Amino acid sequence: xxxxxAMAHSNYIATLIEQGEHEHQDFKYQISDARKxxxxxxxxxxxxxxHLLVGVKDNGRIVGxxxxxxxxxxxxxxxxxxxxxxKLQFRVFRxxxxxxxxxxxxxxxxxxxxxxxxxxxxxxxxxxxxxxxLASNIHVKVMSHDHRTDEPPTLVSYTxxxxxxxxxxxxxxxxxxxxxxxxxxxxxxxxxxxxxxLAQLHIIDLQYHNGHCLITLNDKN
Numbered sequence: 001x002x003x004x005x006a007m008a009h010s011n012y013i014a015t016l017i018e019q020g021e022h023e024h025q026d027f028k029y030q031i032s033d034a035r036k037x038x039x040x041x042x043x044x045x046x047x048x049x050x051h052l053l054v055g056v057k058d059n060g061r062i063v064g065x066x067x068x069x070x071x072x073x074x075x076x077x078x079x080x081x082x083x084x085x086x087k088l089q090f091r092v093f094r095x096x097x098x099x100x101x102x103x104x105x106x107x108x109x110x111x112x113x114x115x116x117x118x119x120x121x122x123x124x125x126x127x128x129x130x131x132x133x134l135a136s137n138i139h140v141k142v143m144s145h146d147h148r149t150d151e152p153p154t155l156v157s158y159t160x161x162x163x164x165x166x167x168x169x170x171x172x173x174x175x176x177x178x179x180x181x182x183x184x185x186x187x188x189x190x191x192x193x194x195x196x197x198l199a200q201l202h203i204i205d206l207q208y209h210n211g212h213c214l215i216t217l218n219d220k221n
Contacts, residue, residue, distance in 0.1 A: 010095045013102075016053060017060045021130035024050035029057050030065055031073040038081035038115035041074075043125035043132035045086055045108035046143060050127060054101040064098025074103055083114045083122060111143035128208045136213035138177050138192055139206050142199045161186055162194050165215070166203070174207065174214035 021027055024044070031037050031054060044050035054074070055065035071090050078086040089104040112124035112135060124135040124143065135143070158166070161184040168175060168183060175183065181191045195215055198204040205218045 010093065013053070013062075013093050013095050013100055017056060017062070020060065021058070023047065023127055023129055026050065026052050026130070026132075027056040027058055027060070028052050028054045029063060030054070031070045031077075034073050034077040035081050035116050037074055038077040039117075039125050039132050041078055041082055041086055041088070041105055042113045042115040043127040044105040045082070045113040046111055046124055046135060047107065047127040049107040050105055052101075052103040052105070054103060055099060062095055062098055062100060064096075065101055067092045067099045067101050070101050074101075077115075081115055084108075084110055086113060111146060112140050126208070133208065133211075136177075136206070136208075138195055139213055141192060141196055142206060145196050145200055159194075161190070162198060165194065165198070166217070169204070169215065169217045174209070174216045176212055176214060180215060 016025065017027075019025060024047075026040055026044075028037070028040075037052075040052060052074070054070050056062055074088065074090075078088050086105065086108065089106075091102045091104075093100045093102060114122040114124050117123045117134075124140050125132045126135040126139065127133075164184050165175070165180055168180075177188075177191055177195065180186075180195070181188060184191070186194075195204065195206075199206065202218050202220070205216050207214050207216050
């Protein structure tokens with residue numbers, strides 16, 4: 001953990017706050033529940049990482065925190081209430097005479113990262129825009145397979161159903177898993193297998209829109 005002089009980097013925090021909350025940034029007034037903050041850690045870790053600004057209200061007003069207490073709670077969230085446990089980086093900035101804690105959360109090497117929900121059930125979360133949402137079941141399956149580098153994709157050539165899916169995505173942009181099942185007249189299991197295999201090959205991606213997990217073409221190809 002490092003403490004940054006106020007004069008040196010107060011503008012840095014101001015610039016971050018001006019961006020508002022987004023896919024890679026979340027404001028926290030204070031940390032009072034380690035389980036709840038674990039969901040934020042899970043969401044960022046399952047996406048491409050991000051950071052928390054603790055001591056900042058949702059409207060961007062700096063209120064400051066007791067950095068030692070907040071760090072303890074966040075560390076507890078990352079180690080006790082995240083599976084697998086996550087390593088975080090902490091920096092304390094003095095801005096307007098108050099302490100702002102910046103917590104950097106890297107993209108997890110092993111996914112999915114799970115945290116307990118309100119009922120104590122371990123669930124995977126994902127960061128979408130400025131919200132932490134529950135990852136869909138198919139997304140969890142894709143994440144579970146992605147880190148198993150010793151297990152190559154089982155798909156070596158497109159079957160008719162995979163080609164049907166890719167043609168549909170080319171023309172329409174996206175489809176849900178249930179939509180794919182109906183389109184190809186296949187079972188839930190068969191649809192999942194196709195999606196997982198194509199995702200492992202980086203041919204398709206999963207994106208969230210209006211609360212739905214959509215299968216889309218990977219825009220990096």
